[in-house]
Structure formats: C-alpha cells, structure tokens
Amino acid sequence: MAEIAVEATEVPAQLPHVRVAVLGAGKIGGILLQAFLKQNLFAPGQIHATVGHADRALALSTQWGVDVTTNNLEAVRQSDLILLGVKPFQVPDLVAEIRPGLTPAKTLISFAASVKTRAIEEAAGMEIGVIRAMPNTPSALGAGAAGLCKGRFVRAEQMELAVRIFETVGRAVVVDEKHMDAVTGLSASGPAYIYIIIEALAEAGVKVGLSRDVATQLAAQTTFGAAKMVLETGYHPALLKDAVTTPAGCTIDGILELEEGGLRVTLIKAVMRATERAKQLAAG
DSSP states (O other): OOOOOOOOOOOOOSSTTOOEEEESOSHHHHHHHHHHHHTTSSOGGGEEEEOSOHHHHHHHHHHHSSEEESOHHHHHHTOSEEEEOSOGGGHHHHHHHHGGGOOTTSEEEEOOTTOOHHHHHHHHTSOOEEEEEEOOGGGGGTOEEEEEEEOTTOOHHHHHHHHHHHHTTEEEEEOOGGGHHHHIIIIITHHHHHHHHHHHHHHHHHHTTOOHHHHHHHHHHHHHHHHHHHHHHOOOHHHHHHHHOOTTSHHHHHHHHHHHHTHHHHHHHHHHHHHHHHHHHHHO
C-alpha cells in the first residue's frame, strides 16, 4: 500500500495580526523577544528589533531569525506595537527619532525605569497609547514579575495585549502609575534582596556542616518552593509560616533569631529606600 504524503504545517502564531518592534534589544528587550518566539506569541516575520551597532544586529538576526537592524524609524514604520528598551536618559531622543513613524493607532510600551507615560506622550506629540512596564530579570527564565500602568490614551484592548505580552515571561499586575516606583522598589530590585537571603542561608548551611554546593541548592530550592506555595495556594505567608512552625520545635527558635536580628524591618526599609530612589530619579 502506497504511503500517503503528509505536508508539514507550521503552528500559527497566537497573535498573527500584530507587528512588533523591539527598540533596544538588550537585556530585557532581548529576553522579551526570545520569549515571544519561544511561546509562539508572534512569528519571526512579525518581529523587528534594533540595536546600536551593525555587527551586533547581524549576529542577533542570525541567532534569532528575525529582522534586526540599527534603523529605529524603519522598524517603527513597519510595526503596530513598539517596545522601548533603551535606558531612561535615552528615551526622549529615541521618541524624537521615531516620531515621524508614529500614529495614534500604534502602541508604545516603555520599560525604562522612572520615565512617566506623560513624558513619552508629550515627546510623541500626539494622543498615542503609552504603557509603562517594570519587569525584572527572572523574566529570562519565564519567572518574572512585571508591574504595568497605562497612560491617558490607552484603550482596553491595548492594555490586554500588554498584559498578555508580559505574562509570556512570568506574572503581570496592573497598577496606577503613582505606584510604579513601589513596583520598582519591590519586584524590580527584589531579586537582589532574595539573592542575599539565599547566599546567607547557604553560608549558614556551610557553618553547620553542609558542603557549599549542597547548602546552596537547598537554600535556593527552599526559597523557590516557599514562593511557589504562596503563589499557588493563595494562602497568606503568615499562615504558611505557622504551618511550618510546630510548638516547641526548631523553626520557632530560628524565627526568634530572625525577629531579634531585625530581618523583617530591614527588608521593609530596603523596599522603602529603593522606592524613594526611584521617585528621585523620576523627578530628575
């Protein structure tokens, strides 16, 4: 019996009608772009990216299989959704550069820390939808946290698209813009605080006799597991803490040391200090 030839078909992208430009495909921009491809949110032909140097553009274009150039304006002209991945001080010049390619129908998403939506709207010179995002570095592994807020001219469908984009690399929450500095102080800076905690727990493991490799694995996995319990059970952290703390057991003695050492207050102050610094940067 003759074999029947079956033509291979590509799985269509989840958002086949949206063209995307990632201006500044560096750390976060590159992370998002690769997540788009991995999650099949957009097809390679829908994505345009830019970097600062031609040799880098060629290398990334070959690596990712998408159009990568140094021409920001041309990328914008070919796109409906534009992600601004440059440093905060570069945003005004970038928006001025791409302004001829912008229309009120397009959407701008900026993840430049402390740059307000109104400043981008004014630089664009039109009533264009501007969304401000603050993702964090664990987005590289699909475990990120992002806070999003909308500008004055954002439509509901634009905000829904932005949330969907950042959910490809983790979790996304929508907040008022006045809370974006707090997002920066908590989740954007937060991984650094957690790394210190993991490092300290690992050092403690070494102190009580474990090898450094074993202690680090246990500390990191314990932190991961505790976070997963909070997210997936929906229980308050205090309730989960109490479930671990048996009467007259080991854990309560450890907790007493943490409270006496001021860990709780120190972490609160760290978030407050980082939030205040974000506000200072936003104020110029």
